[in-house]
Structures are given as C-alpha cells and as structure tokens.
Amino acid sequence: MRILSAILFAFLLCFADNNISAVTENDAISDDSGVIQSVEVNQNIASIKSQLDGINSTLRTNVWMTRYANYSTYQKIQNELEISENLLKRASKDNKKNSELVKKIQNLKGQLELLKGYENAPFSDMLAAPDVDMSPRITNPIALISGFSYMRKIRNEKDEYARQISELDSVIASLREKEILLVSLVENSTLTENLQSQIDETRVQISEFEGTKQIADTTFDVYEKRADEAIVATKNEIKLQVFNTINIAVFLVIIIAISFFFKFIAKKTISDNERFYTVNKFINFINFILIIITLLFAYIDNVTYIVTVLGFASAGIAIAMKDMFMSMLGWVVIIFGGSMRVGDRVRVSHNGVTYVGDIIDISVLRMTIFEDVTMATYYENRRAGRIVFIPNNYIFTELMSNYSHHGMKTVWDGIDVVLSFDSNHKKAVYIAKTITGKYARGYTDIAKRQMTRLRSEYSIKNPNVEPRVFTFFEPHGVCISIWFMSSSHATLTLRSTISAEIVEAFNKEDDISIAYPTQTLYYGKKQSPKPHSELEQDI
Structure with a gap:
C-alpha cells in the first residue's frame, strides 16, 4: 500500500x-x-x-502640420517664459542665477517674436478664401483675353483652396490612424504613461483639425458659389461679345463686298484710267468711313458723349486745325468738282516758285505731284523729278493751272524766231508753217476731237486748233511767232524737233537771216559839227 x-x-x-x-x-x-x-x-x-511632417517621396511640406507645430511651439515657449519670469521674481539675490534666468527670458522672448504670427488662430490665413474680383467688362474683342484670363485665375484659386482642404482631410485621417495605433500599442506595452500622453496630444490635434475642417468646408461652400457665379457671368459676357463680334464682322464683310462690287462696275463702265483711279479712291474712302462709324457705334458705350464733347470743342478745333479742315473741304471740291484728277498735268505757283508735273495721288489732305522736265524747269528751276506735296486748300488761295482738264491731252506751245529786216519774211512764214503743220498734224487732229467734246461743257469762242504763225515788228528784227498743238505731257520733245527743222530750213535759204544782237562800226573822216546859225540857215 x-x-x-x-x-x-x-x-x-x-x-x-x-x-x-x-x-x-x-x-x-x-x-x-x-x-x-x-x-x-x-x-x-x-x-x-x-507623412504628417511632409518627409515623403513627394517632398511636399505639409503646411497644416507645419503651422500647427509652430503654434504648439509658440504655446510651449510662452508657458516656459511665464515659468521663468515667475522664477525670476521668487529668485534670491544670487547674481549668477539671476543672470542665467535673464538670458533665458531674453532668448525666449526672441523666439516668441519670430513666431508672433502663430500666437492665435494658426489657420486663419489658410482658412481665408481668396477674394473674388469683379468680373471684367468685355466690350470689345480684345477684352476677350482678359475674360479668359480672369476665369483661369478664379479656377486656379478655387482648385488651390480645394487642394488645401483635401490636405486637411488627409491630415485628419492620418491622425486618426495614429490614434488607433497608439491605443493598440498601449495594450501591449508597460510604458502606458508616455503613450497615453501621446494619445492625448493626438486627440487634441484631431479636435483642433476637425474644427478647422468644419470652418474650411463652410468657407469653401460660400467661396465656391461666388467663384462659380463670377465664372458664369464672365462666360455670358464672352458669349455675348463673340456673338456681337460675329455680327459686326459679317456686317463689315458685307460693306467690303459692296465696295468691291462698285469697283467692279466702275472698272467695267469707266475706260479712263485716271477717272477710274479717282473713283476707286473715293470708294475706298467711303468704305473706310463706314467701317469707322460701324466700329465706333459698336464698341463705344456712349457715342452721344463723344458727340457732345466734339460739339463743345469744335470751335477750338476749327481754329487750331483750320488748314486741315480747309484741305478736307478742298478734297471734297476736287473730287466732286472734277477740276483736278489723278494723271492731270498741272502747274502750281507759290511764293514765286513754279512747279509743273503730273498728279500721281489725291488724298484727303493733299495732292502729290511728280515734277517733270518742262519749260518751267528749263527756264526757272533747273531741277526736275521731285515729288511735290500740294495741300488741297491751295485750290482756294493759290493759282493752279490744269493742262489736261476734262480729258484734254494737248496744249498750245510756241516758238519765236527773230529775222533780220532784210529777210524774206513771207517765205520764212511759209516755211515755218509748213514744217509746223507737218510735225504737229497728229496732235492737231487729237485736239480737234477733244475741242468738240470740250465745247459741250464750256463756251469756247475760238475752237480753231490749226497751227498759227504771227509776224511782229521788234527793235532788232522781225519776230515770227509759231504756235501749234503739242502733247500736254511732252511739250519739249515736239518743240525741240520743230525748232531744229526750222533753223535748218532757214539756213538753206540765202534771203533769210536769223537776227541776233549786233553792232555796226563806221570808219571815215571825223567831221566837225556845224554852228547853230548854219543849221538854222539850212532849215
């Protein structure tokens, strides 16, 4: 057992x-x-x-945590400063300890000065929504650029604000995850006091950020509505302006098409190039005026205001710009009166200087003349080929001659030849008239046709355009003046040809001598003058 x-x-x-x-x-x-x-x-x-500190692969600093950390640092420094100041008040007279406290307090105050912006409400700047500026007024096509820029700016600001709120959501989610991990860590650790302080700190951060999130959501809702309203208003302005621009563009195209139509008709009906040029310029001017008026009424808000201002300023403008207005009035007279046209050969005298040339352009303010080689350049200027600008107001104040008015292509030109008194004057007149008739026959026929057309417009007493020869008694001989029709644009050519032929023909004749200044010397015995009494007896 x-x-x-x-x-x-x-x-x-x-x-x-x-x-x-x-x-x-x-x-x-x-x-x-x-x-x-x-x-x-x-x-x-x-x-x-x-992630909360921003130390990750994106290398993007978390602004929310940074500002909150600065805010927390400010509060800690503030508390430490209060403790140090209290210690300084209760400290003994130990100079060494007092100096250390004073240095510490100064250091803390310097740190607080650097973090002064985080004293209260660390997220106030971030929660403030951007200002929504008044949408720009789009009154012309160029303002469309500012409209699109304004919308892009509002959208970028709204996206940036939404991104900040999204980052705040990520911060709150990370803090909650951190809280859960810290709570689970408390269950498996003996250092519960340290972990509990971290949990409390995390919960305070969560509470702070959640309150901020509620304010941010409310602010963003209000801001988003204002931003969307501004964008919609700008879109409507842009659509209206685009529609107006299209209408104006269509209207301008119609105006330009009508001007081309009139130019086409003018080209088909007007055979004279100079007259077509003038009509073309007039159509361009009217087209330009219509376009300017259309744009003014389309893009100027208060046209009556401009009219009122111009009405008050018209007197001063009329005085200050008298010559310009006179030139514009002269242009109207030239265009509608038909006294001057592009291509006409004209003669202008001003301050004793004479210019002869062809009109190559007529603008609103002036005529442009190309100076040709003429008798005026031969006898007076000795210069030619210049571009001369003649203000249109000269037709009211200066003498202007038109060599080719109303389609005339010929002018009278003359050559004077002085013969000696013993020359056969009748024979010389016959020879001169024969040569002149031979070389001027073509221009004479042209002048006859033009004269017939000109007499329908004007009262011309002597329409005879045949060559004319006149004989005049001069101190040094008999002057034979030969007149003939010549081209209004090339008088020197025919004049030179006829002069050479006449000189050659006269030189062949023995009884015709061209006179020139001479002196006669007599040689003989010098006779004494008779007394006055003898002269009376002879009488």
Whole structure:
C-alpha cells in the first residue's frame, strides 16, 4: 500500500512539472509575438509621422502640420517664459542665477517674436478664401483675353483652396490612424504613461483639425458659389461679345463686298484710267468711313458723349486745325468738282516758285505731284523729278493751272524766231508753217476731237486748233511767232524737233537771216559839227 502511494505521488509530480514547462513555453511565445507586434506598430506610427511632417517621396511640406507645430511651439515657449519670469521674481539675490534666468527670458522672448504670427488662430490665413474680383467688362474683342484670363485665375484659386482642404482631410485621417495605433500599442506595452500622453496630444490635434475642417468646408461652400457665379457671368459676357463680334464682322464683310462690287462696275463702265483711279479712291474712302462709324457705334458705350464733347470743342478745333479742315473741304471740291484728277498735268505757283508735273495721288489732305522736265524747269528751276506735296486748300488761295482738264491731252506751245529786216519774211512764214503743220498734224487732229467734246461743257469762242504763225515788228528784227498743238505731257520733245527743222530750213535759204544782237562800226573822216546859225540857215 505504501509502495502504491509512492508511485502515484511520483507520477503526479512529473505531470505537474510537464504542465509548468508547457505554460512557461507558451508565455515566452506570447511575449515574443507582443514584441514583434509593437515593432510593427511603431514603424507604422513613424511612417504616419513622416507623412504628417511632409518627409515623403513627394517632398511636399505639409503646411497644416507645419503651422500647427509652430503654434504648439509658440504655446510651449510662452508657458516656459511665464515659468521663468515667475522664477525670476521668487529668485534670491544670487547674481549668477539671476543672470542665467535673464538670458533665458531674453532668448525666449526672441523666439516668441519670430513666431508672433502663430500666437492665435494658426489657420486663419489658410482658412481665408481668396477674394473674388469683379468680373471684367468685355466690350470689345480684345477684352476677350482678359475674360479668359480672369476665369483661369478664379479656377486656379478655387482648385488651390480645394487642394488645401483635401490636405486637411488627409491630415485628419492620418491622425486618426495614429490614434488607433497608439491605443493598440498601449495594450501591449508597460510604458502606458508616455503613450497615453501621446494619445492625448493626438486627440487634441484631431479636435483642433476637425474644427478647422468644419470652418474650411463652410468657407469653401460660400467661396465656391461666388467663384462659380463670377465664372458664369464672365462666360455670358464672352458669349455675348463673340456673338456681337460675329455680327459686326459679317456686317463689315458685307460693306467690303459692296465696295468691291462698285469697283467692279466702275472698272467695267469707266475706260479712263485716271477717272477710274479717282473713283476707286473715293470708294475706298467711303468704305473706310463706314467701317469707322460701324466700329465706333459698336464698341463705344456712349457715342452721344463723344458727340457732345466734339460739339463743345469744335470751335477750338476749327481754329487750331483750320488748314486741315480747309484741305478736307478742298478734297471734297476736287473730287466732286472734277477740276483736278489723278494723271492731270498741272502747274502750281507759290511764293514765286513754279512747279509743273503730273498728279500721281489725291488724298484727303493733299495732292502729290511728280515734277517733270518742262519749260518751267528749263527756264526757272533747273531741277526736275521731285515729288511735290500740294495741300488741297491751295485750290482756294493759290493759282493752279490744269493742262489736261476734262480729258484734254494737248496744249498750245510756241516758238519765236527773230529775222533780220532784210529777210524774206513771207517765205520764212511759209516755211515755218509748213514744217509746223507737218510735225504737229497728229496732235492737231487729237485736239480737234477733244475741242468738240470740250465745247459741250464750256463756251469756247475760238475752237480753231490749226497751227498759227504771227509776224511782229521788234527793235532788232522781225519776230515770227509759231504756235501749234503739242502733247500736254511732252511739250519739249515736239518743240525741240520743230525748232531744229526750222533753223535748218532757214539756213538753206540765202534771203533769210536769223537776227541776233549786233553792232555796226563806221570808219571815215571825223567831221566837225556845224554852228547853230548854219543849221538854222539850212532849215
């Protein structure tokens, strides 16, 4: 019996040892798993902290956490400053300790000065919505650029504000995740006091950021409505301006098309190039005026205001710009009166200087003349080929001659030849008239046709255009004046030809001598003058 009891006791002792070792092994495994879990949680917390601090792959600093950290730092420094100041008040007269406290207080005040912007409401600047400027007035096509720029600016500001709120959501989500990890870490750690302080700090941050989030959402809703209204208003302005621009463009195209139509008709009906040029210029001027008036009424808000201002300023403008207005009036007279046209050969005299040339352009303010080689350049100027600008108001104040008015292409030109008194004058007149008739016959026929057309417009007493020869008694001989029709644009050519032919023909005749200044000397015995009495007796 005793033996059986001893065996049973030994068996129970062995079983108890096995159970104790098993329990110890399980406890060790449990402790190891808890350590591994704590390491993973700490790694997750460190990763969240890096994200909140902005130390991640995007290298983008988290503005919300930065401002909150500065705010927290300011509060901590403020508390430390209050403690140091209280210690300084209660400190003994130990100069060394007092100097250290004074330096510390000065250092803390300097830090507070740097962080002064974070004293209160660290997110006030970030929560403030951007100002929505008044949408620009789009009154012309160029203002469309400002309209599109305004919309792009509003959209960018709204997107930036929405991005900041999105970052705030990410911060809150990260803080909540951090809170959960810290709570789980408390369950597996003995350092509950330190972890609990971190949890409390995280919960304070969550509360602060959630309150900020509510304000941000409300502010963004109000701002978004204002921004959308501004964008819609600008879009409507742009659409209206585009529609108006299209209408104006269509109207201008119609005006230009009508001007081309009139030019086409003028080209088909007007054979004279000079007259077509004048009509073309007039059509261009009317076209330009219509375009300007259209643009003024389309893009100037208050046209009556401009008319009123011009009405008050018209007197001063009329005095200050008298010559210009006179030139414009002269242009109207020239265009509608038909006294001058492009291509006409004209002669202008001003201040004793004479210019002869062809009109190459007539603008609103002046005529442009190309100076040709003529008798005026031969006898007076000795210059030609110049471009002369004649103000249109000269038709009222200066003498202007038109050599080719109303389609006339010929003018009278004359050559004077002085013969000696003993020359055969009748023979010379016959020769001169024959040569002149021969070379001027073509221009004479042209002049006859033009004269017939000109007499329908004007009262011309002597329409005869045949060459004329006149004989005049001069102190040094008999002057034969030969007159003939010549081209109004090339008088010197025919004059030179006829002069050379007449000189050559006269030189062939023995009884015709061209006179020139001469002196006669008499040689003989000098006779004494008779007394006055003898002269009376002779009488």
